[in-house]
Amino acid sequence: MDVRVGDKLIMKKNHPCGSNCFDVLRIGMDFRIRCEACGREIMVPRVKAEKSIKKILREEKEGEPPKSYSYT
Numbered sequence: 001m002d003v004r005v006g007d008k009l010i011m012k013k014n015h016p017c018g019s020n021c022f023d024v025l026r027i028g029m030d031f032r033i034r035c036e037a038c039g040r041e042i043m044v045p046r047v048k049a050e051k052s053i054k055k056i057l058r059e060e061k062e063g064e065p066p067k068s069y070s071y072t
Contacts, residue, residue, distance in 0.1 A: 010055040
């Protein structure tokens with residue numbers, strides 16, 4: 001799965017604060033993601049994170065059309 005630092009992830013389940021949108025801060029064996037609503041940062045194992053991603057939103061560079069990826 002092509003997840004990059006700076007992407008926004010829409011997850012299948014909500015964070016306890018009620019939001020399901022997270023920013024990717026770090027990738028590797030674990031993902032460090034930040035909840036957009038409350039700002040809480042969490043480390044999630046890569047396998048678990050990839051299973052719970054609903055959609056990846058990526059801001060493209062100038063001149064490229066925006067892309068979003070949906071995994072179901």
